[in-house]
Structure formats: structure tokens, C-alpha cells
Amino acid sequence: MxxxxxxxxxxxxxxxxxxxxxxxxxxxxxxxxxxxxxxxxxxxxxxxxxxxxxxxxxxxxxxxxxxxxxxxxxxxxxxxxxxxxxxxxxxxxxxxxxxxxxxxxxxxxxxxxxxxxxxxxxxxxxxxIVKEASEVTKIKAAQKIAEDAFSHILTFIKEGMTEKEISLELDFYMLSHGAEAVSFETIAVAGKNSSMPHGVPGEYKIQKGDFITMDFGATVDGYHSDMTRTVCVGEPSEKQKEVYETVLKAQNAALDVLHDGITGVEADKIARDIIENAGYGKNFGHGLGHGVGVEIHEAPNLSPRASHTLKEGHVVTVEPGIYLPGEFGVRIEDMAIITKDGCINLTNCPKELIIL
Ligand SMILES: [Mn+2]
Known part of the structure; x- marks a missing residue:
């Protein structure tokens, strides 16, 4: 080297x-x-x-x-x-x-x-900010570990389990399947706690009807991955379904428009408009996404205040959310690499609402 x-x-x-x-x-x-x-x-x-x-x-x-x-x-x-x-x-x-x-x-x-x-x-x-092929290979390897951890956790989650047990299991899985470290402190928040975008996993026990939001990643050779999924334990309410579908629509719309030349502000606005038009503008407080590499949060930013224009080779997250204090929250996050005409989604996990 x-x-x-x-x-x-x-x-x-x-x-x-x-x-x-x-x-x-x-x-x-x-x-x-x-x-x-x-x-x-x-x-x-x-x-x-x-x-x-x-x-x-x-x-x-x-x-x-x-x-x-x-x-x-x-x-x-x-x-x-x-x-x-x-x-x-x-x-x-x-x-x-x-x-x-x-x-x-x-x-x-x-x-x-x-x-x-x-x-x-x-x-x-x-x-x-521009990732070379060898860097993308490492990010993909890190993402693969996180995806396998997600598949595993879907079979692991049971009613009565605490948020902490879920976050620890994700960490244990990633660390015992090739991650040199976890990308950041794993988030697993359920029920009313899921309205806190960066809530800390605690002793709350999963109940029927809870949304669980899990935000986690692995690192390989210093490179991070980052993904978020919200799943439901038991049948979701109509409102939970509506909010979930709105976040998913916003996320897919943003992924559809990413390409070399779009600004971080424009990408954010595509998702934000959908959430605003559904009546939840006030409930999406953070930016749409961020760059990922040797740091979990790095340039470029995708937000209403972003200064970057996205270019071929940038690796960014797309992670809109809706957070209803005292009720529940939803966030869906993929990682994608910008190409000349679009982007390649590096996240291969399903996004339709998973009911456990
Ligand atoms: Mn992220």
C-alpha cells in the first residue's frame, strides 16, 4: 500500500x-x-x-x-x-x-x-467527495453486512423484547459477520419513541402495533454504510400505513431524480414537497441526506441549506422521515452512488412495509 x-x-x-x-x-x-x-x-x-x-x-x-x-x-x-x-x-x-x-x-x-x-x-x-471504485467496493461490502443483519433481525424481533436487545443484536450480528466496527451507535426505537429521529435504544418493550425504526451501519476498511428501515409488529393502523406510504413515496421520488448536476437543495425539495403536500411538512425536521465514506456524515449534504451540487461518484444517503411526537415515526434510508444520468441504489432491502 x-x-x-x-x-x-x-x-x-x-x-x-x-x-x-x-x-x-x-x-x-x-x-x-x-x-x-x-x-x-x-x-x-x-x-x-x-x-x-x-x-x-x-x-x-x-x-x-x-x-x-x-x-x-x-x-x-x-x-x-x-x-x-x-x-x-x-x-x-x-x-x-x-x-x-x-x-x-x-x-x-x-x-x-x-x-x-x-x-x-x-x-x-x-x-x-468523489469515490473511486476501490472505495465503492468497501462501502458495498459494509452495506452487505448491514443488509444481512437486517434480514437476521426480522427473524429475531418478538413482542416483549426491549429496544436495547434489538440494537445489541444488530451490533452483534454485524461485528460477528465481518464489520470492523459499527458505523455509529445503532438506533432501534419503537412505539412512541420512534418519533425521535435519533432516539437512544432503551428498556421499552415492543408491543403489538408498534413501529420499530432501526438506523444502523457497518464499517469495512474504514468505510461506512448507513441504512434505516421502519417495520411494524402486528397490524399497523390506517394512519401508520398512510404515513409510511408518504415517506416511501418521498424517498422513491428523490431517488428517481438524483443525477450528476442536481443540487442538494433540489433533491431535498423533491422529497420535502411530497411530505408537505401530505400535511406533514412540520414533521420532517432534518435534511434529506448526507455523503458517506471514511466518515458517516461527510460532504455532500442534501438539505434546504445544502451548498453542494451532486456529481458522478458521490455516495449519499436518501432518508426522509415523518415524526409525530407522542404517536410514532417513520424513516426509510438508502445509500446511492450518483452517476451521469441517475444513481445506483446500493441498498438492496425491501421497502414495502414489513409486518412482523
Ligand atoms: Mn444517515
């Missing part, structure tokens, strides 16, 4: 002599090496990875012996590399570094100038 920092160097050499990347997700993106500690230095068309002794051996195996440097005396080593290579201006991730970390950098490297604009973070976002 090698660094994939060529595109990044092309972009950053316009405004800096080097970039220092500390955030876990960006380090992993450019090195493929997962670690809780490290710094990636990109300069002069080259890159070096600094990490502590807990990781140096594994990092050398993954990245290459000559590219990995023990990070003890990091700042002395950086100073030396900077002086030898004429590095004066160093770009940092202005959306990732804490103030304390930045103060420390300035204190340790007082003779250098730091580029603290959003230039580096924007350059990284522009690279990460």
Missing part, C-alpha cells in the same frame, strides 16, 4: 509548501492505515507518516518502511525536514485541530507560518 497524496499535493502546492494532517479519518484516507495517533506530512510531492511506537511496525508493513517515522521528538524531526526542503508555509486542517493543538504547534514550530484558512480542508473534501 502506498500514499494516495498526489491529487492533494497538486491542490495544496498552490497555497502552501506542505500540509500536516492530524485527524484520524484524513490520515486513514491518505495512508489506508488505521491508528489513534499519527501525523501525515505532505510536501514536495512526497509524504511521510509519523506515529508512536505502538504503531510503527504495523504502519511500516502497511505503508512502507522508508515512509514511516517514529514520532518521538516529532517537532525536531519536522524542523529538520522543513529546513532541508525549504518549507515555510504549512497548511493545517482548520476544521479538525483544536485550539489547544494549534497553540501547541505554533509554540513548537515558531519559525514557520501556518495556513489556517479552510484551504486544506476544502482540498481534502474535494478529493474525498
Amino acid at each position: 502506498m500514499f494516495n497524496t498526489d491529487k492533494l499535493w497538486e491542490k495544496i502546492s498552490v497555497f502552501s509548501d506542505a500540509a500536516l494532517i492530524f485527524s484520524m479519518e484524513n490520515r486513514r484516507y491518505f495512508t489506508q492505515f488505521p491508528s489513534s495517533d499519527g501525523a501525515l506530512l505532505v510536501y514536495g510531492g512526497k509524504a511521510l507518516f509519523f506515529t508512536d511506537s505502538r504503531y510503527t511496525e504495523a504502519a511500516a508493513k502497511c505503508i512502507g518502511e522508508d515512509k514511516v517515522i517514529d514520532s518521538s521528538n516529532l517537532y525536531e524531526k519536522l524542523k529538520e525536514i522543513f529546513s532541508v526542503n525549504g518549507v515555510k508555509r504549512i497548511a493545517v486542517e482548520n476544521d479538525k485541530l483544536t485550539l489547544a493543538e494549534f497553540d501547541n504547534l505554533k509554540e513548537k514550530l515558531p519559525e514557520f507560518e501556518f495556513v489556517t484558512s479552510s484551504a486544506l480542508s476544502t482540498a481534502i473534501e474535494e478529493i474525498r
Whole structure:
């Protein structure tokens, strides 16, 4: 495995002599090496990875012996590399570094100038937002695990079971079937709790007639998946059916219009109009979707305030919902990759209302 920092160097050499990347997700993106500690230095068309002794051996195996440097005396080593290579201006991730970390950098490297604009973070976002085939393969592998977990959970859910038991079973299934981690804290909320879009699974026991909303994903090689399904235990009421069908109609309509060139605002509006026209505009408070990759939430956004235009190779979620406080909620979420003329849905689970 090698660094994939060529595109990044092309972009950053316009405004800096080097970039220092500390955030876990960006380090992993450019090195493929997962670690809780490290710094990636990109300069002069080259890159070096600094990490502590807990990781140096594994990092050398993954990245290459000559590219990995023990990070003890990091700042002395950086100073030396900077002086030898004429590095004066160093770009940092202005959306990732804490103030304390930045103060420390300035204190340790007082003779250098730091580029603290959003230039580096924007350059990284522009690279990460378009997924290469190898990245899509990992996202699909993660999604497959989540789909298998969904099939499994449908046979597992019984009346009297708690939300927590359901979320733990989804996690156990994913982790024991190839997930390196779960994408985020699994949501399984039932009955009245399902009106809380990001409710926390608790001790509530499933009853006949409950909707259960499950929002979950797996990660494979650092790449996330994200899906949501709402199912009913026993017969749904007319209102539950109507709300479910409205969310499904909105979701399918949005998936139908996704393509290279549509904006995040336009995509959101397609789904939002359907929900509004059904009388539930006030009950869909969040945006339609978000990008997915080495982070569970990343660019682009699909929402009334989104600034992105969707492009070929973007991977996004489409997840409208209707939430009726004190009653119930419904959300249906698929992940799709944008193509020239449309999109390919990466989620293969059924969407008609499942009654358990
Ligand atoms: Mn999501």
C-alpha cells in the first residue's frame, strides 16, 4: 500500500509548501492505515507518516518502511525536514485541530507560518467527495453486512423484547459477520419513541402495533454504510400505513431524480414537497441526506441549506422521515452512488412495509 497524496499535493502546492494532517479519518484516507495517533506530512510531492511506537511496525508493513517515522521528538524531526526542503508555509486542517493543538504547534514550530484558512480542508473534501471504485467496493461490502443483519433481525424481533436487545443484536450480528466496527451507535426505537429521529435504544418493550425504526451501519476498511428501515409488529393502523406510504413515496421520488448536476437543495425539495403536500411538512425536521465514506456524515449534504451540487461518484444517503411526537415515526434510508444520468441504489432491502 502506498500514499494516495498526489491529487492533494497538486491542490495544496498552490497555497502552501506542505500540509500536516492530524485527524484520524484524513490520515486513514491518505495512508489506508488505521491508528489513534499519527501525523501525515505532505510536501514536495512526497509524504511521510509519523506515529508512536505502538504503531510503527504495523504502519511500516502497511505503508512502507522508508515512509514511516517514529514520532518521538516529532517537532525536531519536522524542523529538520522543513529546513532541508525549504518549507515555510504549512497548511493545517482548520476544521479538525483544536485550539489547544494549534497553540501547541505554533509554540513548537515558531519559525514557520501556518495556513489556517479552510484551504486544506476544502482540498481534502474535494478529493474525498468523489469515490473511486476501490472505495465503492468497501462501502458495498459494509452495506452487505448491514443488509444481512437486517434480514437476521426480522427473524429475531418478538413482542416483549426491549429496544436495547434489538440494537445489541444488530451490533452483534454485524461485528460477528465481518464489520470492523459499527458505523455509529445503532438506533432501534419503537412505539412512541420512534418519533425521535435519533432516539437512544432503551428498556421499552415492543408491543403489538408498534413501529420499530432501526438506523444502523457497518464499517469495512474504514468505510461506512448507513441504512434505516421502519417495520411494524402486528397490524399497523390506517394512519401508520398512510404515513409510511408518504415517506416511501418521498424517498422513491428523490431517488428517481438524483443525477450528476442536481443540487442538494433540489433533491431535498423533491422529497420535502411530497411530505408537505401530505400535511406533514412540520414533521420532517432534518435534511434529506448526507455523503458517506471514511466518515458517516461527510460532504455532500442534501438539505434546504445544502451548498453542494451532486456529481458522478458521490455516495449519499436518501432518508426522509415523518415524526409525530407522542404517536410514532417513520424513516426509510438508502445509500446511492450518483452517476451521469441517475444513481445506483446500493441498498438492496425491501421497502414495502414489513409486518412482523
Ligand atoms: Mn444517515
